[in-house]
Amino acid sequence: xxxxxxxxxxxxxxxxxxxxxxxxxxxxxxxxxxxxxxxxxxxxxxxxxxxxxxxxxxxxxxxxxxxxxxxxxxxxxxxxxxxxxxxxxxxxxxxxxxxxxxxxxxxxxxxxxxxxxxxxxxxxxxxxxxxxxxxxxxxxxxxxxxxxxxxxxxxxxxxxxxxxxxxxxxxxxxxxxxxxxxxxxxxx
Amino acid sequence: xxxxxxxxxxxxxxxxxxxxxxxxxxxxxxxxxxxxxxxxxxxxxxxxxxxxxxxxxxxxxxxxxxxxxxxxxxxxxxxxxxxxxxxxxxxxxxxxxxxxxxxxxxxxxxxxxxxxxxxxxxxxxxxxxxxxxxxxxxxxxxxxxxxxxxxxxxxxxxxxxxxxxxxxxxxxxxxxxxxxxxxxxxxxxxxxxxxxxxxxxxxxxxxxxxxxxxxxxxxxxxxxxxxxxxxxxxxxxxxxxxxxxxxxxxxxxxxxxxxxxxxxxxxxxxxxxxxxxxxxxxxxxxxxxxxxxxxxxxxxxxxxx
Numbered sequence: 001x002x003x004x005x006x007x008x009x010x011x012x013x014x015x016x017x018x019x020x021x022x023x024x025x026x027x028x029x030x031x032x033x034x035x036x037x038x039x040x041x042x043x044x045x046x047x048x049x050x051x052x053x054x055x056x057x058x059x060x061x062x063x064x065x066x067x068x069x070x071x072x073x074x075x076x077x078x079x080x081x082x083x084x085x086x087x088x089x090x091x092x093x094x095x096x097x098x099x100x101x102x103x104x105x106x107x108x109x110x111x112x113x114x115x116x117x118x119x120x121x122x123x124x125x126x127x128x129x130x131x132x133x134x135x136x137x138x139x140x141x142x143x144x145x146x147x148x149x150x151x152x153x154x155x156x157x158x159x160x161x162x163x164x165x166x167x168x169x170x171x172x173x174x175x176x177x178x179x180x181x182x183x184x185x186x187x188x
Numbered sequence: 189x190x191x192x193x194x195x196x197x198x199x200x201x202x203x204x205x206x207x208x209x210x211x212x213x214x215x216x217x218x219x220x221x222x223x224x225x226x227x228x229x230x231x232x233x234x235x236x237x238x239x240x241x242x243x244x245x246x247x248x249x250x251x252x253x254x255x256x257x258x259x260x261x262x263x264x265x266x267x268x269x270x271x272x273x274x275x276x277x278x279x280x281x282x283x284x285x286x287x288x289x290x291x292x293x294x295x296x297x298x299x300x301x302x303x304x305x306x307x308x309x310x311x312x313x314x315x316x317x318x319x320x321x322x323x324x325x326x327x328x329x330x331x332x333x334x335x336x337x338x339x340x341x342x343x344x345x346x347x348x349x350x351x352x353x354x355x356x357x358x359x360x361x362x363x364x365x366x367x368x369x370x371x372x373x374x375x376x377x378x379x380x381x382x383x384x385x386x387x388x389x390x391x392x393x394x395x396x397x398x399x400x401x402x403x404x405x406x407x408x409x410x411x412x413x414x415x416x417x418x419x420x421x422x423x424x425x426x427x428x429x430x431x432x433x434x435x436x437x438x439x440x441x442x443x444x445x446x447x448x449x450x451x452x453x454x455x456x457x458x459x460x461x462x463x464x465x466x467x468x469x470x471x472x473x474x475x476x477x478x479x480x481x482x483x484x485x486x487x488x489x490x491x492x493x
Contacts, residue, residue, distance in 0.1 A: 067257070179240070
């Protein structure tokens with residue numbers, strides 16, 4: 001299922017941490033922008049591709065997300081702890097938004113993201129990835145499928161309930177339980 | 189009145205994934221804004237989702253995606269702030285307990301959006317700094333100037349062509365007029381040259397010709413040319429005077445110029461000042477005192493109708 005590790009994006013020249021690169025980007029440093037792209041483009045693109053299942057649309061999301069960094073890098077430094085985690089979630093949200101353009105839906109308020117991981121570090125990112133995949137593999141099938149439908153397919157709990165025939169409460173509980181298992185594994 | 193429903197961690201998870209209806213989203217946002225614990229839990233869930241996002245199959249983006257991004261980045265070059273310190277604001281990864289401040293920054297009072305959040309409703313164009321708009325427009329200014337110059341150059345080229353055509357036409361007209369003027373001058377000089385040889389041809393064996401005058405007149409233009417030959421010499425202080433006798437009844441003869449014949453009896457009057465449009469009944473020549481007269485003096489030496 002998981003064919004690649006996502007480690008091949010890092011450039012040897014981009015040894016600086018995310019905050020330094022973001023500061024350089026804020027000053028208009030294009031090589032710093034290229035370094036961030038090399039570091040995180042695979043994750044951003046892969047998440048978008050998983051949601052959209054369309055390489056061209058996923059590439060559009062990729063461009064949109066990184067251009068957002070180029071245009072406004074300072075806000076992230078002030079409020080986020082993990083650029084890699086933030087980018088992954090933003091990619092998912094942008095992709096869901098792309099899907100919803102076919103069925104307009106209300107917009108949402110923004111949220112902060114708390115993270116224990118510095119995903120700029122290749123080894124740490126790889127470790128986190130493999131560990132997360134392992135945790136997900138061990139989840140009960142219902143939980144794993146429900147979380148996947150909610151997060152990657154953008155289906156609402158009502159839609160999931162309708163598709164699976166499960167009660168709404170059960171769907172919500174499965175989603176929350178799956179995320180709880182993930183968190184427990186990473187805080188243990 | 190119904191009691192507000194309790195917001196659970198399940199609701200927060202759906203809220204974080206933007207899977208609730210608008211009413212539910214507003215309800216949860218309000219709750220999160222009022223609850224520090226809810227904000228903390230929401231930040232935790234976002235962290236969980238970030239980890240989960242990394243479980244997707246990894247695929248490298250198309251090779252041209254990087255080039256495309258960097259081209260776009262180059263197009264939106266930034267105005268570099270020179271008064272900002274180059275201090276890098278670093279933030280260590282949050283400890284496992286994850287602080288309230290992180291969560292508090294995420295959901296601001298009343299559900300306000302952060303400048304760069306996780307939501308999907310932000311417009312990149314609206315987010316651009318003011319100077320970035322200027323920088324974004326600056327490259328187009330060059331194209332606009334180039335387009336203006338091109339239009340101006342095209343207009344000048346067109347005007348240059350039109351002027352060149354007009355100059356050529358005028359030059360051609362001048363050439364024609366110059367040629368005509370030269371011919372006319374030559375005609376005039378030939379007719380008025382005192383040294384010119386004037387011969388009246390008659391049948392061979394006939395007696396010497398009598399004094400003769402020939403008038404050519406164009407009434408509409410007031411143009412008159414008179415040539416005379418075989419005229420008798422005049423006494424000093426006397427002159428010949430040419431008269432135009434109008435066709436209209438009751439109109440006095442109009443003096444058409446004075447002249448004296450040369451030693452061979454030849455004389456001419458070329459284009460005297462005459463009113464235009466006067467139809468002529470006849471022309472006559474009289475002898476007048478030097479300086480001419482306003483009325484003809486008898487006898488009329490020459491007459492022609």
